[in-house]
Amino acid sequence: MAKIELKNLSKTFGSTDVIRNVDLTINAGELMVFVGPSGCGKSTLLRLICGLEDITSGALLFDGVSMNDKVPSERGIAMVFQSYALYPHMSVYKNMAFGLKLANFSNKEMEARVIEAAKMLQIDHLLDRLPKQLSGGQRQRVAIGRAIVRDPRVFLFDEPLSNLDASLRVDTRLEIAKLHHKMKNTTMVYVTHDQVEAMTLADRICVLRDGNIEQVGTPEELYSHPKSLFVAGFIGSPKMNFLTGDIAVKHQCHTLGIRPEHLVIDHNDGIWSGEVVHTENLGADFFLFLDLGIKDPLVVRLDGQQRIPLGTQVNVRPLGEHLHRFDNNGLPITSTANSETI
Amino acid sequence: MFKKHTLTNSPISSLQQQKQRAAFWFLAPMLFVLLCVAAWPLLRSIYFSFTDTSLTDLYGGEWVGFKNYLSWRTLSSGRTIYSGTLVDPAWWNAVWNTVKFAVVSVTLETIIGLMVALVLNAEFKGRGLVRAAILIPWAIPTIVSAKMWAWMFNDQFGIINDMLLTVGLIDHKIAWTANLDTAMLSVLIVDIWKTTPFMALLCLAGLQMIPRDMYESAKIDGIHPIKVFFQVTLPLVKPALMVAVIFRTLDALRMFDLVYVLTPNSTATKTMSIISRENLIEFDKFAYGSAQSTLLFAIIAVCVALYIWLGKLDLNGDQS
Numbered sequence: 001m002a003k004i005e006l007k008n009l010s011k012t013f014g015s016t017d018v019i020r021n022v023d024l025t026i027n028a029g030e031l032m033v034f035v036g037p038s039g040c041g042k043s044t045l046l047r048l049i050c051g052l053e054d055i056t057s058g059a060l061l062f063d064g065v066s067m068n069d070k071v072p073s074e075r076g077i078a079m080v081f082q083s084y085a086l087y088p089h090m091s092v093y094k095n096m097a098f099g100l101k102l103a104n105f106s107n108k109e110m111e112a113r114v115i116e117a118a119k120m121l122q123i124d125h126l127l128d129r130l131p132k133q134l135s136g137g138q139r140q141r142v143a144i145g146r147a148i149v150r151d152p153r154v155f156l157f158d159e160p161l162s163n164l165d166a167s168l169r170v171d172t173r174l175e176i177a178k179l180h181h182k183m184k185n186t187t188m189v190y191v192t193h194d195q196v197e198a199m200t201l202a203d204r205i206c207v208l209r210d211g212n213i214e215q216v217g218t219p220e221e222l223y224s225h226p227k228s229l230f231v232a233g234f235i236g237s238p239k240m241n242f243l244t245g246d247i248a249v250k251h252q253c254h255t256l257g258i259r260p261e262h263l264v265i266d267h268n269d270g271i272w273s274g275e276v277v278h279t280e281n282l283g284a285d286f287f288l289f290l291d292l293g294i295k296d297p298l299v300v301r302l303d304g305q306q307r308i309p310l311g312t313q314v315n316v317r318p319l320g321e322h323l324h325r326f327d328n329n330g331l332p333i334t335s336t337a338n339s340e341t342i
Numbered sequence: 343m344f345k346k347h348t349l350t351n352s353p354i355s356s357l358q359q360q361k362q363r364a365a366f367w368f369l370a371p372m373l374f375v376l377l378c379v380a381a382w383p384l385l386r387s388i389y390f391s392f393t394d395t396s397l398t399d400l401y402g403g404e405w406v407g408f409k410n411y412l413s414w415r416t417l418s419s420g421r422t423i424y425s426g427t428l429v430d431p432a433w434w435n436a437v438w439n440t441v442k443f444a445v446v447s448v449t450l451e452t453i454i455g456l457m458v459a460l461v462l463n464a465e466f467k468g469r470g471l472v473r474a475a476i477l478i479p480w481a482i483p484t485i486v487s488a489k490m491w492a493w494m495f496n497d498q499f500g501i502i503n504d505m506l507l508t509v510g511l512i513d514h515k516i517a518w519t520a521n522l523d524t525a526m527l528s529v530l531i532v533d534i535w536k537t538t539p540f541m542a543l544l545c546l547a548g549l550q551m552i553p554r555d556m557y558e559s560a561k562i563d564g565i566h567p568i569k570v571f572f573q574v575t576l577p578l579v580k581p582a583l584m585v586a587v588i589f590r591t592l593d594a595l596r597m598f599d600l601v602y603v604l605t606p607n608s609t610a611t612k613t614m615s616i617i618s619r620e621n622l623i624e625f626d627k628f629a630y631g632s633a634q635s636t637l638l639f640a641i642i643a644v645c646v647a648l649y650i651w652l653g654k655l656d657l658n659g660d661q662s
Binding site for chain 2: 051
């Protein structure tokens with residue numbers, strides 16, 4: 001169990017600032033997800049926490065103890081790599097036990113730990129195999145198992161699902177969520193560029209952009225109350241519609257945001273009208289793309305099976321309480337809009 | 343060469359047949375060249391070794407069977423006299439010299455080469471320059487480096503003697519290349535100096551194939567670097583190392599140029615190639631030299647086969 005504190009943490013590579021004065025507290029036992037587009041510094045931040053990169057300035061504390069000068073093995077961490085980083089010439093058992101050998105465990109204790117972890121991940125029948133004889137999902141489980149046997153204070157995941165195919169990704173995501181419920185005492189930090197992974201797994205999410213924290217909060221907070229245009233656009237799938245120009249001005253803002261699921265078709269009171277230019281039928285969901293005469297089409301989410309031919313003129317109405325208004329700096333406007341103009 | 347007769351029976355094979363025919367014609371020029379420059383000379387040498395051909399009369403040789411390899415006659419006194427390469431002490435001396443040279447040089451070159459490769463694989467400023475610079479000994483033609491080292495080893499004016507005397511490690515000048523005790527050492531030093539960069543380069547290519555994640559994972563587990571080297575780096579670089587070693591072993595077993603220039607006519611360094619050339623050209627024992635060439639070929643073939651076989655066994659051992 002460890003509470004992780006990042007105080008004014010910075011990292012520069014040469015003249016490039018990768019992490020800029022980051023302040024963040026990760027509570028003990030929490031699963032914190034770092035999410036952001038590629039190059040935002042999320043992986044670097046993780047590598048600073050685990051000690052694979054040196055901290056340029058600022059402090060990193062585990063339970064109040066500075067970790068700045070501790071080597072990775074002294075930090076009580078375990079990491080799951082995107083590439084799994086399994087040793088190809090060692091059996092699954094050896095892979096899992098390799099890190100334990102040093103820690104002065106007796107052979108018996110080591111075996112017990114490996115088998116326990118293997119059972120937990122349902123890979124106990126694969127212990128004699130080599131990594132190349134395993135599927136991608138099984139390899140990832142071995143990588144997770146290798147981290148579990150070390151019984152870490154802090155469990156780090158660096159994009160662990162990126163190399164898996166879509167269906168396996170969902171399964172493994174569930175496994176990781178289960179793992180988090182089982183290992184209540186272990187603080188977990190999880191890096192991903194996939195906001196769905198972030199939303200489904202996280203206790204709290206930290207959205208990063210250009211080495212800065214954009215917003216930290218629970219998935220609900222980020223979804224309902226994004227603190228910037230960037231977060232509003234990044235969280236949620238399909239992404240939030242952003243309307244500028246006359247429509248935004250009517251709502252006394254620079255950019256008006258509305259999620260596809262917060263639009264309803266209303267032929268009488270619909271305030272926005274557009275032609276259907278594209279539709280996507282996902283079975284459970286149906287997405288309408290309306291041309292309002294602005295740059296991007298307005299995406300509307302409808303339930304279930306629909307039959308709306310292209311070219312149909314549709315009126316839609318936003319659910320007022322779900323409108324997000326942003327000023328020209330991309331920051332949210334909190335005062336309520338004058339409802340008469342709507 | 344290709345299974346035409348088995349394919350003509352099935353109708354679906356016409357495309358495959360076409361492909362095989364095309365493949366054959368693409369390969370034909372190369373096969374022809376190989377037949378001319380490799381297979382023909384080899385077979386002809388082997389044939390010569392069973393005749394009494396001499397250099398002055400290449401086409402007049404007559405079949406003599408295994409006489410060049412081993413023959414014997416019994417004198418009236420009842421004593422049996424053996425002759426032929428297989429009982430020639432000069433030949434076995436050359437075999438021993440070659441094997442000794444190959445084992446020592448390849449072993450040291452591999453170890454030093456791997457060490458150099460580990461250094462070059464680390465990140466530091468000017469790495470590109472060092473990588474290029476380290477290849478210089480290998481890029482110098484052997485004849486040049488051999489002459490260069492011959493001067494450095496010179497007993498009267500050589501810098502090696504001068505340095506060792508100045509430091510006080512020796513109390514008199516040593517004739518490095520002429521002295522039977524030091525001739526092999528000299529050859530080994532020059533060969534290691536010259537060929538280690540090549541080994542280092544092959545090892546470096548192998549090292550660069552190892553993903554960085556492996557090392558990072560080991561670092562997080564707190565595994566000692568030496569243990570990481572023996573348990574992670576070495577097994578992973580082994581396939582590349584095996585190829586490098588087989589290249590070098592082949593090279594070392596047919597060692598000729600360096601010895602020919604640095605220590606000519608020294609029994610301490612005469613290799614199989616040297617002695618067979620001596621017989622072929624200088625002593626006008628053409629057939630006898632051919633027999634030695636044939637044996638050299640056989641020894642190299644056996645070494646390579648053994649090496650590949652043992653190497654595979656080892657790989658299987660890893661998997662169990």
